[in-house]
Amino acid sequence: MTIIRNVKIFSQGNICRGEIIIDGNGTIADIIHAEENPFYEKEKDTVYDGKGFLLLPGIIDTHVHFRDPGLTRKGDLETESRAAAAGGVTTVLDMPNTLPPTVNEKALSDKMESAREKSCIHCGFFIGATEENASHTDDFTEACGIKLFLGSSTGNMVLTERESIEKLFRQRKHVLVVHCEDDGIISDNMKEAIERYGEDIPFRLHPYIRSREACIKSTRYALEMAVKYGTRLHIAHVSTAEEVTMIAKAKRLNPDITAETCVNYLWFDDSPSGPEGENIYDMKKAFVKCNPSIKTEKDRKALLKAVINGTIDSVATDHAPHLEEEKMQAYGKAPSGMPSIQHSLQMMLTISENEPSLTIGKIVELMCGKPSEIFSLGDRGRIARGLKADFVLVNPEKYVRVVRKIPEIRENDLGYSVIAYKCGWSPIENEILRGEIVATFVEGKPVYQNEAYNL
Numbered sequence: 001m002t003i004i005r006n007v008k009i010f011s012q013g014n015i016c017r018g019e020i021i022i023d024g025n026g027t028i029a030d031i032i033h034a035e036e037n038p039f040y041e042k043e044k045d046t047v048y049d050g051k052g053f054l055l056l057p058g059i060i061d062t063h064v065h066f067r068d069p070g071l072t073r074k075g076d077l078e079t080e081s082r083a084a085a086a087g088g089v090t091t092v093l094d095m096p097n098t099l100p101p102t103v104n105e106k107a108l109s110d111k112m113e114s115a116r117e118k119s120c121i122h123c124g125f126f127i128g129a130t131e132e133n134a135s136h137t138d139d140f141t142e143a144c145g146i147k148l149f150l151g152s153s154t155g156n157m158v159l160t161e162r163e164s165i166e167k168l169f170r171q172r173k174h175v176l177v178v179h180c181e182d183d184g185i186i187s188d189n190m191k192e193a194i195e196r197y198g199e200d201i202p203f204r205l206h207p208y209i210r211s212r213e214a215c216i217k218s219t220r221y222a223l224e225m226a227v228k229y230g231t232r233l234h235i236a237h238v239s240t241a242e243e244v245t246m247i248a249k250a251k252r253l254n255p256d257i258t259a260e261t262c263v264n265y266l267w268f269d270d271s272p273s274g275p276e277g278e279n280i281y282d283m284k285k286a287f288v289k290c291n292p293s294i295k296t297e298k299d300r301k302a303l304l305k306a307v308i309n310g311t312i313d314s315v316a317t318d319h320a321p322h323l324e325e326e327k328m329q330a331y332g333k334a335p336s337g338m339p340s341i342q343h344s345l346q347m348m349l350t351i352s353e354n355e356p357s358l359t360i361g362k363i364v365e366l367m368c369g370k371p372s373e374i375f376s377l378g379d380r381g382r383i384a385r386g387l388k389a390d391f392v393l394v395n396p397e398k399y400v401r402v403v404r405k406i407p408e409i410r411e412n413d414l415g416y417s418v419i420a421y422k423c424g425w426s427p428i429e430n431e432i433l434r435g436e437i438v439a440t441f442v443e444g445k446p447v448y449q450n451e452a453y454n455l
């Protein structure tokens with residue numbers, strides 16, 4: 001038996017003091033409340049002292065790009081799973097745009113094998129929809145879902161044939177996760193920008209090139225199809241206020257439709273925030289370039305409202321690391337995507353400081369409960385008897401600064417979160433976040449522990 005003692009346990013919407021008993025299979029055998037009879041450990045039991053910190057279910061991030069295989073200069077299953085664990089994430093669902101892309105049985109089983117060897121957390125893998133596999137996606141019994149890039153340019157996984165797209169919306173076996181951005185609109189905008197600026201396109205044009213209209217058009221189409229065919233559609237990374245309104249309407253017609261946004265869209269917007277009226281694109285350039293683009297303050301606020309009222313079901317990261325030198329290039333060349341998995345929980349805790357209705361319970365629902373429900377991961381996502389002993393132990397009272405390395409002279413009362421990504425950078429470097437990740441447990445075993453905390 002393993003015992004995690006002296007913790008505040010978040011279970012069934014309440015926080016209570018107690019301890020968790022974990023059996024030999026990494027499953028929660030019992031939850032003992034402090035006022036009940038204490039569980040007396042035997043000599044061979046492993047006991048962790050939780051020091052009174054808050055124990056939450058491990059975060060389930062249903063949208064990540066760990067870059068393995070083929071793009072491992074940017075990240076791999078070992079490095080990115082460690083960074084995830086440092087952020088309290090215990091399960092990830094990884095996207096198929098690797099090299100080779102995950103579009104057949106062989107690529108899928110190779111990834112699963114590789115994850116067993118290299119990852120310190122649980123990994124599931126999406127199958128990327130192609131013209132070739134669209135008619136037999138039911139065969140991919142081990143996939144966690146199907147990823148469809150609907151008119152967006154990500155290698156060879158763009159589906160434009162209406163017939164194949166319909167097959168995917170008609171299938172019943174898998175959740176269909178769709179990246180919605182209309183390619184035609186984007187390439188017209190890009191052409192216009194090149195004509196005007198040549199090589200030197202200002203980064204602040206990103207949300208006008210990868211525009212809201214591109215998102216809206218594509219999301220409208222996906223929602224119409226899902227209503228028509230009753231699909232279990234999950235709209236990935238919603239980034240505009242208009243999509244929120246459309247999703248709310250479509251959900252009334254097909255309750256199986258779900259939607260996700262990512263922490264970056266709740267954190268950043270393109271309003272002037274610098275001393276001379278610069279916005280994040282002027283200041284951070286390609287380091288905040290992602291697809292869909294980060295949009296306006298109005299969009300950010302609408303998304304925040306939507307995660308609180310449940311129109312948007314879940315919050316993921318779209319963790320997508322690239323090398324710094326790749327990001328230093330001009331607009332047209334710098335790849336889109338940024339690393340974010342290590343700080344998603346802390347970013348949400350920080351946002352909640354100014355948003356009282358974003359409670360701890362709500363955050364757990366968005367990052368654990370709903371992801372588990374949508375992707376049928378019934379053995380996790382809550383702290384309850386019989387489920388996996390996947391936890392994050394967090395101190396919500398402490399603040400940490402995101403750094404590349406701990407400074408020699410420490411700031412008073414401030415903790416540090418050292419960037420663990422293989423790419424070595426973060427778009428929120430130097431920022432102060434609420435909450436310290438004290439430890440992360442996968443099946444009852446600590447896979448991460450804070451520098452100041454010896455379990």
Ligand SMILES: [Zn+2]
Pocket residue numbers: 063064065095318320
């Ligand atoms: Zn993505």
